[in-house]
Amino acid sequence: MVRKPRETFNSRMGMLLAMAGSAIGLGNIWRFPYMMGKNGGAAFILIYVIMLVVLCLPVMVSEYLIGRRGGSNPFSSFDRLAPGSKWRWIGFLAVLASACILSFYCVVGGWSVRYLAESLTLSFSDAQNDYVANFGTFISSPFKPLLYTLIFLGLTGLIIIFGVRKGIERMSKIMITVLFVIIVLVVIRALTLPGAFEGVRYMFVPDFSKVTAQTCISAMGQAFFSLSIGCGTILTYASYVSKEENILASSAWISFFDTVFALIAGLAIIPAVYAIAYMNGVAPDVSAGPGLVFITLPGVFSQMPLGNLAAILFFLALLLAAITSSISLMEVVVAFIIEEMHRSRTKAVLLSFVICGVVGVFCSLSFGPLSGFKLFGLSVFDFFDYITSNIMLPVGGVLLTVFAGWRLKRANYLDELTNGGKLKIPRWICLTIYYLVKCVAPIGIMLIFLNSFFS
Numbered sequence: 001m002v003r004k005p006r007e008t009f010n011s012r013m014g015m016l017l018a019m020a021g022s023a024i025g026l027g028n029i030w031r032f033p034y035m036m037g038k039n040g041g042a043a044f045i046l047i048y049v050i051m052l053v054v055l056c057l058p059v060m061v062s063e064y065l066i067g068r069r070g071g072s073n074p075f076s077s078f079d080r081l082a083p084g085s086k087w088r089w090i091g092f093l094a095v096l097a098s099a100c101i102l103s104f105y106c107v108v109g110g111w112s113v114r115y116l117a118e119s120l121t122l123s124f125s126d127a128q129n130d131y132v133a134n135f136g137t138f139i140s141s142p143f144k145p146l147l148y149t150l151i152f153l154g155l156t157g158l159i160i161i162f163g164v165r166k167g168i169e170r171m172s173k174i175m176i177t178v179l180f181v182i183i184v185l186v187v188i189r190a191l192t193l194p195g196a197f198e199g200v201r202y203m204f205v206p207d208f209s210k211v212t213a214q215t216c217i218s219a220m221g222q223a224f225f226s227l228s229i230g231c232g233t234i235l236t237y238a239s240y241v242s243k244e245e246n247i248l249a250s251s252a253w254i255s256f257f258d259t260v261f262a263l264i265a266g267l268a269i270i271p272a273v274y275a276i277a278y279m280n281g282v283a284p285d286v287s288a289g290p291g292l293v294f295i296t297l298p299g300v301f302s303q304m305p306l307g308n309l310a311a312i313l314f315f316l317a318l319l320l321a322a323i324t325s326s327i328s329l330m331e332v333v334v335a336f337i338i339e340e341m342h343r344s345r346t347k348a349v350l351l352s353f354v355i356c357g358v359v360g361v362f363c364s365l366s367f368g369p370l371s372g373f374k375l376f377g378l379s380v381f382d383f384f385d386y387i388t389s390n391i392m393l394p395v396g397g398v399l400l401t402v403f404a405g406w407r408l409k410r411a412n413y414l415d416e417l418t419n420g421g422k423l424k425i426p427r428w429i430c431l432t433i434y435y436l437v438k439c440v441a442p443i444g445i446m447l448i449f450l451n452s453f454f455s
């Protein structure tokens with residue numbers, strides 16, 4: 001059988017937006033603001049940025065480099081760079097991690113579909129509604145959330161069927177652009193509410209009293225999750241990238257976009273929560289955890305002028321962000337099935353849909369009928385969330401950097417960074433990154449990781 005040549009991204013912009021689309025997701029809008037709320041606002045941002053530069057950027061560069069040089073799915077990429085060795089099982093672990101993340105991610109993606117649908121029926125204009133009960137009843141009911149989870153997963157699959165250029169690249173370009181415009185509108189609405197400024201102050205004046213060892217662990221986990229590193233998504237996308245791209249510049253851009261977007265999402269949420277609390281004369285609660293977006297915000301929208309419009313825009317933004325990330329997760333699994341199991345793209349998408357859909361259904365049911373069923377003391381949803389963000393991604397990060405730093409030859413490494421000497425990147429920058437990859441990142445990640453187990 002003659003295999004079709006592998007697809008590549010069509011343009012640099014398309015590639016950057018697809019990768020940024022993978023990074024920008026629920027992690028930025030749903031998770032970052034409440035993590036920041038819990039961990040001392042700006043103090044958390046500061047620690048997050050340090051983790052990002054010292055530990056996460058090296059992982060991203062390694063993943064990018066392995067993907068571009070290997071030119072295949074994670075399993076084969078490792079195999080091509082270290083033929084016949086056990087390293088390819090790291091690639092397999094990455095595929096597994098992506099499937100696990102997608103399985104719980106699609107549940108929250110499903111919630112955003114439902115909240116968008118609700119906002120379109122003007123449900124968030126009634127300040128008397130009980131949004132806590134509304135959310136609780138919805139996620140614990142046996143059928144509705146399953147339906148939304150599968151709709152979300154179906155939309156993801158539908159985009160992927162069209163392939164890298166016509167599906168992933170084209171849709172990411174459109175969705176990320178729309179997403180930026182929308183979120184800026186929501187920020188403007190939030191910042192023009194009376195009392196919003198206190199929320200901005202909260203975000204940018206650090207409170208170090210809330211910083212503990214746990215803050216560092218949370219910041220690292222959040223950075224890994226938010227940048228989509230450690231589970232083969234960047235690797236898989238990088239395998240569709242041409243040899244002319246600048247690995248270092250692309251990685252830096254993606255990290256920068258992702259962080260700026262997380263801050264913008266924070267500005268859309270935290271000041272609004274402060275403003276409405278101020279209006280009601282109560283203390284603002286920005287540490288509400290996962291409920292911040294689905295419970296606190298609908299309440300906030302219902303009380304602000306033009307609130308329902310803001311709700312529609314906000315939940316549309318949430319959905320777009322979630323989809324551009326879920327397509328990157330599914331593509332890891334799909335590329336693996338196409339290339340290792342020799343199936344067509346359509347069949348690979350169907351298979352991924354079924355696998356992640358079945359696990360996703362269990363994750364969703366763990367908020368309702370299966371809430372009594374525990375794995376290591378955690379509900380199915382929490383179990384997948386925990387083992388991926390706190391174990392699989394950091395372990396993946398360590399293995400990726402160890403591979404790039406120790407198994408690949410230094411000359412090959414520098415050759416990739418400079419595209420065979422064509423890019424004039426100062427040598428000291430290349431060497432700094434090299435030693436960050438070789439020593440600092442694996443040791444740093446391991447120390448924080450072990451600390452989280454023994455503290």
Ligand code: PHE
Pocket residue numbers: 022023024025026027028101224225226227228229231233325326328329
């Ligand atoms: N980065 C995505 C987000 O912030 C989630 C994700 C994690 C996507 C890992 C791909 C891989 O929502």
